[in-house]
Amino acid sequence: MFLGTVLTRNPRLVDFAAELHRTGQVQPNTYVMDLDAVEANAALLAREARRWGLGLWPVVKQVGRNPELIRAVARYLPRFAAIDAPEARTLHSAGVRVGNVGHLVQVPHRALPEVLARRPGAVTVFDAANARAVSDAARRLGLVQAVLVRIEGAPGLVFPGQEGGVPLGGLAEFAAEVEQLPGVRLAGVTGFPCVQCVPNSEQPRPTATFALVREARAVLAARGHTDLVLSAPGVTCAATLPLLAELGATHGEPGHALTGTTPLHAVDRDQPEQPAYVYVTEVAHVLADGRPALHGGGFYPRARVESALIPRTGARLAVQRAPAENIDYYRLLAPGDARPGDTAVLAFRTQIFVTRSTVAVVAGLAAGSPRLIGCHDALGRPLAEVAENTGRKGGGGP
Numbered sequence: 001m002f003l004g005t006v007l008t009r010n011p012r013l014v015d016f017a018a019e020l021h022r023t024g025q026v027q028p029n030t031y032v033m034d035l036d037a038v039e040a041n042a043a044l045l046a047r048e049a050r051r052w053g054l055g056l057w058p059v060v061k062q063v064g065r066n067p068e069l070i071r072a073v074a075r076y077l078p079r080f081a082a083i084d085a086p087e088a089r090t091l092h093s094a095g096v097r098v099g100n101v102g103h104l105v106q107v108p109h110r111a112l113p114e115v116l117a118r119r120p121g122a123v124t125v126f127d128a129a130n131a132r133a134v135s136d137a138a139r140r141l142g143l144v145q146a147v148l149v150r151i152e153g154a155p156g157l158v159f160p161g162q163e164g165g166v167p168l169g170g171l172a173e174f175a176a177e178v179e180q181l182p183g184v185r186l187a188g189v190t191g192f193p194c195v196q197c198v199p200n201s202e203q204p205r206p207t208a209t210f211a212l213v214r215e216a217r218a219v220l221a222a223r224g225h226t227d228l229v230l231s232a233p234g235v236t237c238a239a240t241l242p243l244l245a246e247l248g249a250t251h252g253e254p255g256h257a258l259t260g261t262t263p264l265h266a267v268d269r270d271q272p273e274q275p276a277y278v279y280v281t282e283v284a285h286v287l288a289d290g291r292p293a294l295h296g297g298g299f300y301p302r303a304r305v306e307s308a309l310i311p312r313t314g315a316r317l318a319v320q321r322a323p324a325e326n327i328d329y330y331r332l333l334a335p336g337d338a339r340p341g342d343t344a345v346l347a348f349r350t351q352i353f354v355t356r357s358t359v360a361v362v363a364g365l366a367a368g369s370p371r372l373i374g375c376h377d378a379l380g381r382p383l384a385e386v387a388e389n390t391g392r393k394g395g396g397g398p
Contacts, residue, residue, distance in 0.1 A: 001266050001304045002347035003316075006275040009260075010037060012365040014345055017280045018311040020360065021343045025372055028282040029297035030358040031350070033063060033259075035373060036366055037276035039072040041258050044272055046076035048238045049252070052245040057081035057099040057231070059255035060091075063277070064352035064359040065380035068373055070094040073258060079121060081233070081253045085111040087353075090380050092118050099251075100231065103150060103190055104162065106130055112137035116145055122187055122229065124148045126164040128177050135183030146187035148229060149174070151216045153191055154208035165191065168212050171219050179223075188229025188250070189216040195234040195243065197263040204235045204264060206247055214248060237262050238272050261349055266304075275347065279357075283310075283342040290335030292317065294344050296328040298357035305331075305348035313337040319346070328355075352378050 007014055017032035026032065042058070049056045058077045063069050065087055070080070071094055079099030082088035085108060088101045098120040101107060106126055107115050116123070116137050125131045125147050138145040152158075152165035166174045178186055194210035197203060210232055217230050229250050236244070236252035244252050256262045260273035283292045299305065305319045318334040338344070352359060359380075361373040375383045 001306055001349055002261055002275055003307055003309060003345075005260075005265065005269050006278055006347045007309070008269055010034060010275050010365070012370065013037070013275075013362075014278055014309065014311075016362060016365060016370045017278045018343045018345055020362075020372060021280045021282065022311075026280065026360045026375065027358065028280070028295035029356070030280050030360050030375075031064070031277050031298060031352055032280055032360045032362055033066065033069060034274075034276045034365055035068060035072055035361050035363040037260070037274040038063075038069050038258055039075065041260060041273045041276065042073040042076040044238060045254050045257060048241050052241045054241055054245055054249065055079075055099075055251040056236070057251055057253045058258060059083065059233075059253050060258075061087060061353045062255050062351045063259060064357070064376065064378045065090045066359050066361060066376050067094040067380055068361045068376075069258075070096055070380075077254075082120075085115055086379075088115050088118065088120065094380075097121070100124060100148065100190075100253075103148070103192065103231075103233070103253075106164075107134075109133045109137075113141065116141055116143060119143075120145075122146045122148045124150050124190055126150045127166060128174055131174075131178045131181060131184055135181035138183035143183065145184050147178070147184045148188045148190045148231065149186065149216065149220075151189055151191040151209070151213050153193075154212055157193065157196075157207055157209050162192065166216075168216055168219075171216055172223070175220060175223055186220060186225050188231065189213050189220065190229075190231040190233070191216075193234030194232035194249070195236070195240055197235055202263045202267040204240045204243065206243065207234070210247065217248075235262050235264065237264065239264060256349065263349075266349075277347070279346045279348065279350070281344050281346070283338050283340050283344060284330060285340055286338065287332070291320070292333045292336070292338040292342075293330040294333065296331050298350065298352070298355040299328050299331050300348070300350045300355065303348040303350055305346060308333055308344045308346045310336070310338045310342050310344055312342050354378075358383065
């Protein structure tokens with residue numbers, strides 16, 4: 001999906017990733033992240049957000065909650081969106097603040113005291129029961145916690161496994177109950193996705209869910225609530241910030257913009273964000289019909305991966321589709337010039353936190369002095385720490 005773009009715009013990343021694997025500094029199933037490119041993208045987004053009067057809460061699940069990348073982004077975008085309680089912990093450990101937590105995954109009731117004690121800017125709630133739980137936990141801590149209302153998505157726009165939210169028609173009743181809770185205050189609304197790329201053209205457009213969220217804010221405003229947040233996540237990048245501002249959003253939540261890997265970036269290589277990662281793996285074996293099999297572990301089902309580069313030969317081989325029930329042991333390529341042990345470099349859309357991959361962070365590419373900063377697992381833990389906790393010894397690789 002992104003291999004052509006990264007070869008055009010960040011070829012040193014491809015070359016260095018291949019070298020790291022060839023020399024054994026990283027193992028197959030490793031995402032190699034360009035720290036400088038991520039930081040430059042964060043700086044760009046911060047400038048553009050100021051220009052349009054928007055706040056941004058960056059999201060880091062897709063880069064494996066990596067502490068090196070978190071700290072680089074935080075230099076320009078200091079408050080993050082945490083999708084769940086474990087991510088809130090990781091952000092806290094990296095020394096940054098949480099702007100919003102609970103939008104995609106509600107904070108478990110038993111985790112609320114810990115999460116609220118770290119003073120997130122807002123907690124998103126899907127229903128009155130979760131609002132009551134937040135209020136009770138906040139009151140015990142002596143706090144009044146700002147909450148955002150997740151509005152139920154428009155029909156046909158809710159991703160499986162992401163159901164939930166307050167229906168627009170039930171918002172007034174919900175608000176009347178929450179307004180009586182002593183530990184919370186209604187601070188705004190959100191929904192997902194508020195922006196999507198149109199299939200085939202990949203041009204970003206506001207969704208019907210965005211319209212519902214805007215109506216929801218009007219309902220709360222009519223009840224006397226002021227300074228309301230409207231967070232409109234979905235394809236948040238430099239190109240969509242004017243749209244968010246035009247439609248009255250106060251916040252966006254950039255994720256793949258930090259690595260130049262939104263669907264828009266796949267079709268438009270002139271987008272200002274730089275491609276910032278590749279996936280490096282290895283040919284495990286070649287089938288009798290000539291199809292090379294790559295070591296897996298990092299292939300995301302929604303990745304739309306198209307091709308793999310074999311640096312030894314320069315071959316670009318098509319990646320064959322895998323069914324949804326596939327276990328990610330291997331991924332097959334079309335027949336071509338590849339042999340066991342060959343490095344393979346790919347670039348595709350990912351969510352590293354749901355893989356079993358390693359994340360290798362590199363720096364100095366643009367200056368011509370590339371270096372490996374460190375390696376972490378898919379949840380942001382240093383590999384040396386993981387080895388120590390599991391009783392394994394030695395080895396810099398995963």
